[in-house]
Amino acid sequence: MVISRKMPPRRQRILDFLQEFYLENGIPPTVRDIQKACEISSTSVVDYNLDRLVEIGYIRRRPDVARGIEILDGGGQPVSNAPRVQIVGAIAAGTPIPAWSTETSESSQEFDTVEVAPELQHQHGKLFALKVNGTSMIDALIDDGDVVIIKPSDTASNGDMVVAWLKDEEEATLKRFYREGSRVRLQPANSTMNPIYCSADNVEVHGKVVSVIRQLD
């Protein structure tokens, strides 16, 4: 899934810029946009490298049309400019929650990504995603293979679905969060299951779940 391949650094830079620019602006850059951004001395060099990128199937070009570059995904399909969040790791009962960097990671190709509704991104800002391994979250209506979109946060309001880390149990879990005095109630979304009670000291909130995406093959 990672987009990379032995390629001259300048060419790789052009490809990275293409994706970034399209995501940022909703239209592909012009040859001269690329020239400036990648500090290339001539438009012909950009044109040359774009043709190389066409040959190896990373982009497509519409002849003679302004901003005619189409960026292709692994399957040769044009990509959209919808906001994408990185799947920075997996979550399962007993696994530590992977650390994520809050700064805009430059190595944006290291992770798989999922598309999210633009409202989400605008509403919550920086998001990340985790893939759920196993059925241990099934009482929160989250199945094996689901992807949960998370807004980083170390606090939560009552009723929020949160990524919680239980220190003693060394276990990550997804539950609805309710503070009740000095203890915390973690309520499964499925009302037929019983809540978990534990002391507030034992619970670390790592983020709020803002969306769940399930892909059935």
Added chain:
Amino acid sequence: MVISRKMPPRRQRILDFLQEFYLENGIPPTVRDIQKACEISSTSVVDYNLDRLVEIGYIRRRPDVARGIEILDGGGQPVSNAPRVQIVGAIAAGTPIPAWSTETSESSQEFDTVEVAPELQHQHGKLFALKVNGTSMIDALIDDGDVVIIKPSDTASNGDMVVAWLKDEEEATLKRFYREGSRVRLQPANSTMNPIYCSADNVEVHGKVVSVIRQLD
């Protein structure tokens, strides 16, 4: 959510074309693209109407840049060109499944829509979506308010999650489908729940669930 407003028909047509073209091509049309598509005699007329659309906040224009039109959503945010599927209705135990038209509906503004990953659209073709009302699908790990993305189909393979209509019970449900001789087993996704058995005659498959999207506010 419906984009409409008292507006000269020609201007409305331009706006519709803008959205359609951007979704189709991933880049906005040029003034002359609009001119041809909307059968307008002069580019100046297009330019004029585009400026009117800017005034009422439906689009934005980047001066002097080719294909510089940005289409805005209700909140004034630029829209993405990710594939969108219509939410054609709701599903709940006991409710009839709404009919959907398979032809590309011209009245594309009548329904709410959800963005889906482009892979889905390419993989499955025409899709539609239903909003789930109530918790009657909870044994399929589908909560109140979830949106299910569905590929129309009147058949199903064993193991598919399907939209099933139980004729006798007059009930729509989401379950995994298994044909077992002359009867059908409808298996909840949640393994702690028991399957439903019924005769094959009593089951109508209306589509396969290809994705579930949950939005927690």
Added chain:
DNA sequence: TTAACATGAAAACATATGTTCGGAACACGT
């Protein structure tokens, strides 16, 4: 009616932008 304003048409204009060409610089195997 007239005045003010919104809309449409035709043509020209200005420039943003894809493309091409001749040649130089570089990399790499023989």
Added chain:
DNA sequence: ACGTGTTCCGAACATATGTTTTCATGTTAA
């Protein structure tokens, strides 16, 4: 060193595309 292919450069070229100007045609209110 040599040849061959790749990459880069500068400049010009061709046209795709936003913009402007001038005028005509409505449409509405005083």
